[in-house]
Amino acid sequence: xxxxxxxxxxxxxxMGNEAIARGFIEAGGGFAAAYxxxxxxxxxxxxxxxxxxxxxxxxxxxxxxxALESAYGASISNVRALAAMKHVGLNVAxxxxxxxxxxxxxxxxxxxxxxxxxxxxxxxxxxNRYYGMLTYTPVLDPSDPQEAKDLxxxxxxxxEKLSHPILMVPTTRVSHTRSNVILDKVTPPKAKGNFAxxxxxxxxxxxxxxxxxxxxxxKWNIIKDSFEKFEPYNRIExxxxxxIAIISSGSSYQYVKEVNEEVGNYRLIKISTPxxxxxxxxxxxxxxxxxxxxxxxxxxxxxxxxxxxxxEEGLSIKIExxxxxxxxxxxxxxxxxxxxxxxxxLSIEQPLTKKLDIKLPERPPSFCPGCPHRATFYSLxxxxxxxxxxPIYSGDIGCYSLGINSPxxxxxxxxxxxxxxxxANGLAHVSENxxxxxxxxxxxxxxxxxxxxxxxxxxxxxxxxxxxxxRTTGMTGEQPDPSSGLTAVGEETKVIDIAKxxxxxxxxxxxxxxxxxxxxxxxxxxxxxxxxxxxKKPAVAIAKKACAxxxxxxxxxxxxxxxxxxVLENKCTACGICYNAFACPAIFVKEDKKAWIxxxxxxxxxxxxxxxPYDAIKPVKIIDKRWDSVWQ
Amino acid sequence: xxxxxxxNIVISGxxxxxxxxxxxxxxxxxxxxxxxxxxxxxxxxxxxxxxVEVHVRLGNVYAPLxxxxxxxxxxxxxxxxxARNVDYLNKDGMVISSDTILRPPIPGVKLPKKExxxxxxxKNNIKYYLIPTKELAEKIGSYQSENMILLGALYKFSQISKxxxxxxxxxxxxxxxxxxxxxxxxxxxxxx
Numbered sequence: 080x081x082x083x084x085x086x087x088x089x090x091x092x093x094m095g096n097e098a099i100a101r102g103f104i105e106a107g108g109g110f111a112a113a114y115x116x117x118x119x120x121x122x123x124x125x126x127x128x129x130x131x132x133x134x135x136x137x138x139x140x141x142x143x144x145x146a147l148e149s150a151y152g153a154s155i156s157n158v159r160a161l162a163a164m165k166h167v168g169l170n171v172a173x174x175x176x177x178x179x180x181x182x183x184x185x186x187x188x189x190x191x192x193x194x195x196x197x198x199x200x201x202x203x204x205x206x207n208r209y210y211g212m213l214t215y216t217p218v219l220d221p222s223d224p225q226e227a228k229d230l231x232x233x234x235x236x237x238x239e240k241l242s243h244p245i246l247m248v249p250t251t252r253v254s255h256t257r258s259n260v261i262l263d264k265v266t267p268p269k270a271k272g273n274f275a276x277x278x279x280x281x282x283x284x285x286x287x288x289x290x291x292x293x294x295x296x297x298k299w300n301i302i303k304d305s306f307e308k309f310e311p312y313n314r315i316e317x318x319x320x321x322x323i324a325i326i327s328s329g330s331s332y333q334y335v336k337e338v339n340e341e342v343g344n345y346r347l348i349k350i351s352t353p354x355x356x357x358x359x360x361x362x363x364x365x366x367x368x369x370x371x372x373x374x375x376x377x378x379x380x381x382x383x384x385x386x387x388x389x390x391e392e393g394l395s396i397k398i399e400x401x402x403x404x405x406x407x408x409x410x411x412x413x414x415x416x417x418x419x420x421x422x423x424x425l426s427i428e429q430p431l432t433k434k435l436d437i438k439l440p441e442r443p444p445s446f447c448p449g450c451p452h453r454a455t456f457y458s459l460x461x462x463x464x465x466x467x468x469x470p471i472y473s474g475d476i477g478c479y480s481l482g483i484n485s486p487x488x489x490x491x492x493x494x495x496x497x498x499x500x501x502x503a504n505g506l507a508h509v510s511e512n513x514x515x516x517x518x519x520x521x522x523x524x525x526x527x528x529x530x531x532x533x534x535x536x537x538x539x540x541x542x543x544x545x546x547x548x549x550r551t552t553g554m555t556g557e558q559p560d561p562s563s564g565l566t567a568v569g570e571e572t573k574v575i576d577i578a579k580x581x582x583x584x585x586x587x588x589x590x591x592x593x594x595x596x597x598x599x600x601x602x603x604x605x606x607x608x609x610x611x612x613x614x615k616k617p618a619v620a621i622a623k624k625a626c627a628x629x630x631x632x633x634x635x636x637x638x639x640x641x642x643x644x645x646v647l648e649n650k651c652t653a654c655g656i657c658y659n660a661f662a663c664p665a666i667f668v669k670e671d672k673k674a675w676i677x678x679x680x681x682x683x684x685x686x687x688x689x690x691x692p693y694d695a696i697k698p699v700k701i702i703d704k705r706w707d708s709v710w711q
Numbered sequence: 712x713x714x715x716x717x718x719n720i721v722i723s724g725x726x727x728x729x730x731x732x733x734x735x736x737x738x739x740x741x742x743x744x745x746x747x748x749x750x751x752x753x754x755x756x757x758x759x760x761x762x763v764e765v766h767v768r769l770g771n772v773y774a775p776l777x778x779x780x781x782x783x784x785x786x787x788x789x790x791x792x793x794a795r796n797v798d799y800l801n802k803d804g805m806v807i808s809s810d811t812i813l814r815p816p817i818p819g820v821k822l823p824k825k826e827x828x829x830x831x832x833x834k835n836n837i838k839y840y841l842i843p844t845k846e847l848a849e850k851i852g853s854y855q856s857e858n859m860i861l862l863g864a865l866y867k868f869s870q871i872s873k874x875x876x877x878x879x880x881x882x883x884x885x886x887x888x889x890x891x892x893x894x895x896x897x898x899x900x901x902x903x
């Protein structure tokens with residue numbers, strides 16, 4: 080159900096990210112690049128579906144830095160370009176962003192950083208509006224899917240007019256909210272352009288940079304002015320009301336709007352340009368106002384600018400914000416209501432909520448049935464235990480982060496993309512008797528793991544780097560990566576062999592194993608670990624097996640029956656290894672403590688049969704000869 | 712639809728049960744009825760068998776999330792997840808839930824009994840409809856259609872019919888992969 084190419088004027092249901100993709104198409108964008116990351120993934124995923132039809136270039140880049148650099152390359156060749164990433168991805172791309180504002184752009188360049196307040200799927204909730212301040216990049220903050228679409232189109236026009244990059248920061252509740260969106264007309268895409276040389280502008284050697292820095296300061300005044308008239312994205316509602324006002328930015332506006340209707344419609348200043356905050360527009364909104372509440376998520380970006388403006392103008396207006404709204408987590412109606420009512424001096428009634436007097440089990444996310452990571456963690460623990468090592472599991476960002484949970488407990492540190500190897504490097508050089516094991520997925524390895532590995536070789540760090548190669552970016556929904564042999568638009572491409580990368584950078588001990596073969600995996604991991612301990616050098620172990628979701632999808636597509644496994648009642652001794660230590664969610668415990676496999680959940684990986692010491696788990700039927708091939 | 716009326720639905724269940732699809736079908740139907748709709752999904756780790764929550768708001772609404780104590784309907788594909796989310800219900804809110812209980816994959820997990828949960832609903836004066844979605848799906852030979860059976864039950868037992876007409880729901884179901892069986896499932900749920 081793809082509404083993305085419906086005709087102008089039609090009303091469709093679009094997710095915020097799809098709306099951004101549509102905005103790009105309406106702007107005639109010709110180049111889009113991203114690294115997947117929640118909540119940003121669907122922007123480029125959706126564009127990849129329609130790219131062949133539109134004749135535009137859409138790619139999954141290996142990381143956000145490359146995505147932004149690529150988009151910049153297209154823009155300075157006069158093709159409108161978009162780079163999308165999640166908020167922490169912008170840390171990776173920040174090096175490029177900080178200098179792009181010096182050179183400026185040619186065709187529109189829009190950088191989307193999807194923010195994740197409340198950290199639904201992230202390691203932190205940094206407020207990337209600060210990047211706008213840091214890098215002299217204007218920041219747009221849409222409040223709903225319709226505005227996300229319209230602002231994307233406007234952002235391209237503005238970026239081009241100002242020859243300057245624009246940063247847009249939709250949050251989870253815009254990116255992942257579906258709502259009614261009215262479409263505008265599509266501009267035929269321009270996907271080809273030539274780069275006209277202009278060294279004094281695009282070659283950032285110090286002499287040029289000093290010049291450009293001064294120009295940037297002057298240009299910033301023009302940029303600021305361009306947001307003074309920015310309707311309907313910035314607007315004043317209930318302008319006839321005086322004395323009290325509320326100002327809100329981005330999706331917070333939608334919460335405040337609803338609360339404001341409840342409390343009596345005070346003057347409401349809606350902002351979609353949190354940085355730079357347009358001074359004249361704001362001053363107009365502040366006319367006859369005695370006190371104002373700023374409602375925004377995370378950091379006081381609008382609040383501090385507002386305080387600065389009021390201070391410089393010598394106005395006596397009381398400004399409140401974070402002291403009522405708080406810092407952590409996303410906006411909710413409860414939170415907006417409490418802040419607004421407290422600010423207005425109104426009583427706050429807590430709604431009576433129902434609560435059942437019953438203990439409910441938690442339902443945390445877990446590795447899927449058939450996930451090769453489960454098997455790898457199982458073997459790794461056996462290898463470490465049998466060598467009696469003291470391991471430090473230096474983890475990384477991906478599905479395997481779930482290895483932090485019991486019964487695996489094999490992710491001691493998780494910091495950022497690719498961090499596992501660099502951190503292991505530090506651990507290795509100071510530890511006296513612990514063995515650092517860096518655990519990283521294929522997509523994360525290509526993203527930021529390779530420099531860490533080169534560093535480990537160069538600096539002679541005794542670590543084991545375990546790459547969990549499931550041939551996809553699993554966590555964000557199985558986007559292809561350099562291990563998949565497919566591009567974003569489904570074209571075949573070269574598979575970048577991780578073992579060869581390791582060999583190429585000088586790793587002397589490399590093992591590649593099939594994690595579904597527990598015995599062999601355990602032995603090979605023991606061998607690699609022993610090498611690290613004895614030789615005091617890095618080793619690389621690669622677990623190679625497809626993501627179970629992809630394997631099952633392929634099997635269904637080519638009509639291979641999934642072999643279901645069963646527990647032989649007479650052989651099962653109720654030892655619990657399969658359900659307690661291996662812990663596949665398809666294996667249940669019966670009242671007599673014997674195991675039972677739920678046929679609707681089993682994906683036929685057969686690893687439980689390997690873990691069973693009593694040979695009590697067998698396939699129900701003879702397995703299709705082609706079965707193994709879907710896991711390659 | 713009255714100008715100021717709104718309907719708040721929280722949909723809960725377990726990753727993989729077709730909750731996002733269920734919400735999207737409601738959303739498409741709302742758009743076809745020219746009714747404002749907001750559907751807020753929490754993605755991320757939830758597809759790995761974890762608890763899933765989707766908020767659906769219809770009518771005169773702006774904010775994407777339903778507040779605690781603010782839902783008219785808690786629609787659930789799984790009974791433990793219904794019990795987990797009753798704090799979303801408003802004073803008169805109702806539960807429309809599948810009677811299925813799915814065991815979370817935690818070693819040694821203790822499951823509540825269906826009767827215990829029902830007793831608690833009654834103790835808290837929560838109006839509830841338990842739908843044997845799995846049984847009914849088996850009856851029509853489509854395990855994948857439990858969500859459409861639940862949608863049928865939602866249409867039958869809640870005020871959603873004041874916002875969305877039945878034809879536009881069916882139109883929106885027709886865009887799914889197996890339209891005939893899913894329409895059948897919806898009608899079965901709507902005839903309970």
